[in-house]
Amino acid sequence: MKRELITAIPPRELREILRKSGAGVxxxxxxxxxxxxxxxxxxxxxxxxxxxxxxxETLRLARAGG
Structure with missing residues (x-):
């Protein structure tokens, strides 16, 4: 599956969020x-x-201060 979105979150922060999520994507x-x-x-x-x-879900929580 593939999903695309436009965001203002910098690439470095996106990679950190991916690492913290533990998701296999x-x-x-x-x-x-x-x-x-x-x-x-x-x-x-x-x-x-x-x-x-x-x-x-991890991305949503990270940007909402959760």
């Missing part, structure tokens, strides 16, 4: 067009559906 990060001067990145996540869900 691979991610690729590409820089995209800035939004009002703020850098944005296209994040592509590949792996099993359950593993992508695990990574996404």
């Amino acid at each position: 691979s991610i690729s990060v590409e820089e995209t067009e800035p939004f009002h001067g703020m850098p944005r990145y296209r994040l592509t996540i590949e792996g099993a559906r359950e593993e992508i869900e695990r990574f996404m």
Whole structure:
């Protein structure tokens, strides 16, 4: 399965979140067009559906201060 999203989270932080999640997914990060001067990145996540869900939950909690 493959999932893509656009985010302002820097690649270094995304890789740290992936490490902490323990999810068996691979991610690729590409820089995209800035939004009002703020850098944005296209994040592509590949792996099993359950593993992508695990990574996404950790990502949500990390950005919500959880």
